[in-house]
Amino acid sequence: MVTYRQVMDTDLAKLTDAAQAWEDMADELQKLETTYQTKVQKISAGMSWRGLSANSAANTATQTRHELDAAQVEARAVADLLRDAHGQFVRLVGLVKGAVKEAQQAGMKVDADGRCTFDYAKATKEEAFAAHHDPDLAETERSWTKRIEQAVQAVDDADYGVKLALRESVKDTDGKGDPHGFNGAAQGDVEVYEGRRATDLGEKLIDGKLSPAELKEMQILMRNNAHSKPFSQTFLSGLGAGDAIKLSDKLVGLSYNRDGTVSNTEYLSVEQGLAHSVATATEVPGTLKERPPGSPQFNAWLNSPDGKFFREWTEGVRKVGFEKYGSKQVPRYGYQSYLTMLQNYDKFDDQYLYTLGDDIIKAEKKQPSGVWDEWTGADPKFVNDPLDTVLGLMSKDPDTATAFLDPEGKGALKNDHLTYLIEQRDWPKQVMNGGYGPPMTMDDTFGKMGFGAALEAAATGHVPGTDYPLGKHTEDQARVMYQAIESLNKAGAAENLDPMLRKPMANILADFTPDLHQTLARDNTLYREHNGLWNENGELRVSVPEEHLVKIMRGVANDPNAFADLYNAQRHYAAGTFAGMPEKVSEHTRVPIQEASSVLGMYDGVRADVLFDDRDKKIQWERDFNNALTSVTSIGPKFVSNNAAAFGSEILYRIIRSESHGIMWDRIKEANLDASVENAKQFTAGQKEVDSMVANWAETRGHAKDSDYTKDLIGIGQTKHAEGRNQALIHLRADY
Numbered sequence: 036m037v038t039y040r041q042v043m044d045t046d047l048a049k050l051t052d053a054a055q056a057w058e059d060m061a062d063e064l065q066k067l068e069t070t071y072q073t074k075v076q077k078i079s080a081g082m083s084w085r086g087l088s089a090n091s092a093a094n095t096a097t098q099t100r101h102e103l104d105a106a107q108v109e110a111r112a113v114a115d116l117l118r119d120a121h122g123q124f125v126r127l128v129g130l131v132k133g134a135v136k137e138a139q140q141a142g143m144k145v146d147a148d149g150r151c152t153f154d155y156a157k158a159t160k161e162e163a164f165a166a167h168h169d170p171d172l173a174e175t176e177r178s179w180t181k182r183i184e185q186a187v188q189a190v191d192d193a194d195y196g197v198k199l200a201l202r203e204s205v206k207d208t209d210g211k212g213d214p215h216g217f218n219g220a221a222q223g224d225v226e227v228y229e230g231r232r233a234t235d236l237g238e239k240l241i242d243g244k245l246s247p248a249e250l251k252e253m254q255i256l257m258r259n260n261a262h263s264k265p266f267s268q269t270f271l272s273g274l275g276a277g278d279a280i281k282l283s284d285k286l287v288g289l290s291y292n293r294d295g296t297v298s299n300t301e302y303l304s305v306e307q308g309l310a311h312s313v314a315t316a317t318e319v320p321g322t323l324k325e326r327p328p329g330s331p332q333f334n335a336w337l338n339s340p341d342g343k344f345f346r347e348w349t350e351g352v353r354k355v356g357f358e359k360y361g362s363k364q365v366p367r368y369g370y371q372s373y374l375t376m377l378q379n380y381d382k383f384d385d386q387y388l389y390t391l392g393d394d395i396i397k398a399e400k401k402q403p404s405g406v407w408d409e410w411t412g413a414d415p416k417f418v419n420d421p422l423d424t425v426l427g428l429m430s431k432d433p434d435t436a437t438a439f440l441d442p443e444g445k446g447a448l449k450n451d452h453l454t455y456l457i458e459q460r461d462w463p464k465q466v467m468n469g470g471y472g473p474p475m476t477m478d479d480t481f482g483k484m485g486f487g488a489a490l491e492a493a494a495t496g497h498v499p500g501t502d503y504p505l506g507k508h509t510e511d512q513a514r515v516m517y518q519a520i521e522s523l524n525k526a527g528a529a530e531n532l533d534p535m536l537r538k539p540m541a542n543i544l545a546d547f548t549p550d551l552h553q554t555l556a557r558d559n560t561l562y563r564e565h566n567g568l569w570n571e572n573g574e575l576r577v578s579v580p581e582e583h584l585v586k587i588m589r590g591v592a593n594d595p596n597a598f599a600d601l602y603n604a605q606r607h608y609a610a611g612t613f614a615g616m617p618e619k620v621s622e623h624t625r626v627p628i629q630e631a632s633s634v635l636g637m638y639d640g641v642r643a644d645v646l647f648d649d650r651d652k653k654i655q656w657e658r659d660f661n662n663a664l665t666s667v668t669s670i671g672p673k674f675v676s677n678n679a680a681a682f683g684s685e686i687l688y689r690i691i692r693s694e695s696h697g698i699m700w701d702r703i704k705e706a707n708l709d710a711s712v713e714n715a716k717q718f719t720a721g722q723k724e725v726d727s728m729v730a731n732w733a734e735t736r737g738h739a740k741d742s743d744y745t746k747d748l749i750g751i752g753q754t755k756h757a758e759g760r761n762q763a764l765i766h767l768r769a770d771y
Contacts, residue, residue: 037191039149039183042131047124054117061110068103076100101212105219112204115223120197123225127193131186138179142166149187151179192259195252200228229256230269237274237282240305250301257308267316268344276351277358280369283309283376284360291416310380314387317345323385323438328393329447333386345387353394357402365412370395374421383428385435392425392439396455407463409479420463420482427485429492436493441511442518453515456486457522480534487539490519494543505546505604505673513568513577516543523590524583530767532590540587541597545604550577552608554584555637555759556630585637585766592645595656599663602638606724609634610690613732620744625751628729632752633759635721640763642702643718647710647768657706661699690731698723712771715764722756 076096078084135145142162144154153166153176166172200222209219222228236253239245245253260266271279286306292298319326319336326332336342352373361367377383399406399422409419418424429436438444440453462483464476488499494516497503508516519540523529532540544551553559553576561571565578592598609631616624642660646653701720708714726749733745764771 037187037194039131039187040147042128042187042190045124045128047121047128050117050121050124054114054121057110057114057117061107061114064103064107064110068100068107071096071100071103098212101219102216105207105209105212105217109205109218109221112218112221112223113201116197116200116204116225119200119223119225120193123193123197124190127186127190131183131190134179134183134186138183141179143176143179145183149180149183151176151183189259192255195255196225196229196259199232200225203228203231224265226260226263226266227269229260229263230266231273232256233260233266233270234273237270238278241278241281241285243285250305253305254301254308257305257312261308261311262315264315264318267312270312271316271348272344276348276373277355277369279309279313280355280360280372280376284367284372287372287375287416293415295415306376307379310376310378313377314380314383317348317387318384319345319386321386323389323435323448326386327438327444327447328386328390333447349387349390349394352391353398356395356398357406361414365410365414367414367417368406368421370398370421371407371417371419374424375417377428378418378424381428381431383432385432385438388425388429388432388435389439392422392429392452393450395422395425396452399460404461405464405466408466408476409463410466410474411468420479420485423483423485425485426489430485430488430499431492433492433496433498436489437496437509437511437515440490440493440515440518443514444511453518454522457519457528458526478533483533483535487533487535490515490536491539491542494519495546499539499542503673506549508547508575508577510568510575513547513575516547517567517577517579519543520579520583520587524586528590529583529586530589532587532593534594537591537594538597538600541591541594541601544587544591545601547577548604548608550579551584552605552612552630552634554579554581555605555634557581557633557759557762558626558630581762582766585641585763588638588641588763589644589767592641595659596663598641598645599660602635602660603664605634605638606631606728607687607691609725610687610728613690613728614686616732618736620748624748628725628748628752629755631728632722632725632755635724636756636759636761637763639718639721639756640715640760641767642720643705643715643760644764644767646706647715650710653706654703657702661702665699686732686735689735690728698727715771716757716761718760719756721760722753725752725756 076099135149138145138151139154142154142158143151144156145151153172155163155166158166169175204221205218207214207216207218211219233253233256236245236249236256239249240253256266260270274282283306286302286309290297290299290303290306297303319333320341321332326336337346352369355369356373358369359366360369360372407420407422413419426436426439429439438448439450440456441448442451442453444450463479465479467475467477491499494508494512495503496508496512520529523532523536550562553562557563561569562576562578565576566580568575568577570576588598588601591601609627612627612631616627645656649656698720701723705718705720708717729748729752730740730745733742733748734740738744761771
């Protein structure tokens with residue numbers, strides 16, 4: 036174990052001195068080989084000496100010549116290993132010293148063993164007093180000590196790898212010459228030897244023969260080489276895709292309990308390291324847009340020495356993707372095991388994720404229906420839908436998700452992935468053995484979770500769950516949004532949107548609020564004339580058929596919280612348009628009010644349809660909707676538009692400040708109405724929301740809420756609200 040003192044005191048320059056000495060030795064051996072060839076071997080190879088003794092001498096000379104050559108290879112490899120070690124140690128020791136310096140700057144004193152305590156001698160009286168009475172001081176000291184310990188541990192891990200490489204490099208593995216001679220196959224890369232050792236340990240683990248000490252050794256190797264491509268490719272090439280899956284299966288079994296809770300963190304760390312190794316080994320130069328899979332540039336790289344591992348590894352995974360690794364009763368396929376392992380890491384190369392997802396789709400199309408169905412008794416520790424898991428990984432890199440789902444990608448990126456996922460794919464089911472009857476199937480409760488996340492990332496350009504400005508998109512993002520809505524409607528899945536797609540679609544629609552606002556306002560002829568993407572004065576617009584949009588909104592509304600988020604985005608956007616209105620009544624005031632009335636009328640129509648369809652739960656739905664609506668207040672300032680100042684201004688907050696309590700009770704009353712056409716026409720809470728915003732806006736211009744000026748403005752949008760509400764219900768209900 037390398038100590039803190041050794042790290043701080045060791046003269047690393049001696050490594051380069053030693054490397055030069057080994058290089059000099061190799062030069063001398065080269066001279067010796069030349070001398071031996073001309074002075075000794077030449078004699079045994081001449082025509083003047085024949086017979087058994089000549090043959091014996093020739094064989095001995097050849098063997099000696101080989102050893103002299105192998106000795107040079109070995110010596111130069113050792114020199115390279117020492118230089119490699121020097122580079123690693125300089126970097127890692129620098130990190131230790133950097134941690135010490137930062138600890139000292141934070142007021143710590145670092146002793147000769149790397150332990151940190153508060154340095155009262157260098158503190159002011161005020162600082163010393165505060166530290167003395169700080170109940171968290173001990174924990175602060177421990178945290179700095181631990182940081183230094185971790186930096187020292189990294190040096191120790193590297194030291195282990197160097198020792199391993201030096202030891203292995205001098206073992207005769209070339210299979211020529213003397214069995215115990217010099218190693219003509221010696222390598223000058225520490226990580227290559229570490230990768231080979233990791234392969235050996237992985238094979239032992241598969242066979243159940245790994246000792247506790249060897250498990251610790253494997254942890255060190257994985258930890259020390261997480262970002263090393265030579266290590267990762269050597270390690271995985273040694274295993275091959277099939278054994279990598281067997282290793283992962285073994286690690287999953289050793290790491291988790293039956294219920295999915297962690298049972299052994301040591302094995303889990305190796306499983307995580309295995310996933311990290313795949314990520315590192317499959318890195319491709321450039322980006323997905325620069326070098327998409329299938330393009331001439333990508334294929335040229337794939338057939339180069341640098342692309343050899345990627346090509347062989349992906350081919351290997353394809354071959355074992357549908358091999359069975361589970362039991363006969365409950366089969367588990369290679370892709371399921373492979374993605375169970377990959378989900379332990381979340382930063383994969385964009386080209387690799389695209390290739391992997393595309394491979395699985397192509398393979399799925401050749402398989403019988405229900406290949407990923409989850410049968411009773413399946414091990415819950417393993418994923419059942421590898422494609423959905425790949426999509427979940429893509430959601431962490433929005434550009435990858437966009438490229439994968441964009442139906443009109445350029446060149447090699449043009450694909451039908453989104454259409455396949457929504458319109459064609461037979462999504463996995465949960466299957467229960469039926470006893471004496473046929474098996475019973477049901478939708479997977481959490482199916483499409485990865486797809487929902489990827490779809491949101493692809494259409495918005497942001498990682499789901501993060502905070503970001505709304506309203507600006509690239510053409511490929513807008514195409515994903517448009518195609519998703521169209522495909523969901525075509526597949527008949529819009530109004531009955533899958534539970535795992537409701538929140539993502541709400542977030543997507545909220546991100547396109549300016550476009551949705553114009554569509555639902557029903558007065559913009561450009562939006563009614565266009566279908567899909569178009570440009571207006573240099574601004575990207577996307578128009579969706581009104582009926583299709585309303586049906587998607589209805590699907591989102593099956594989740595009251597998601598619908599509340601979407602509604603909240605619309606009312607904030609409407610308030611933002613109010614903030615930019617002039618005081619003088621003209622089309623510049625009438626139009627925003629009429630548009631907001633129509634839009635929120637559409638929402639009232641959707642809400643009416645939800646409540647009339649789900650009579651038993653309608654009161655709870657309405658309460659959940661209102662609770663979510665009143666708790667979400669952060670959307671307003673997010674919009675990015677030409678009048679961004681209005682959306683972020685104080686006036687917006689004054690406008691959006693509605694009589695929420697009274698309107699909430701109005702909604703509750705509406706929810707209690709019997710389901711009938713006439714009662715549907717009583718849903719006017721959205722118009723009351725507009726009225727409240729208009730009155731608040733007028734108040735910012737010095738007009739009382741009960742003034743004639745305000746009353747005149749309030750009356751402007753009421754007809755538009757009724758039209759919007761009724762039109763939404765016409766789209767949704769055949770009996771309206």
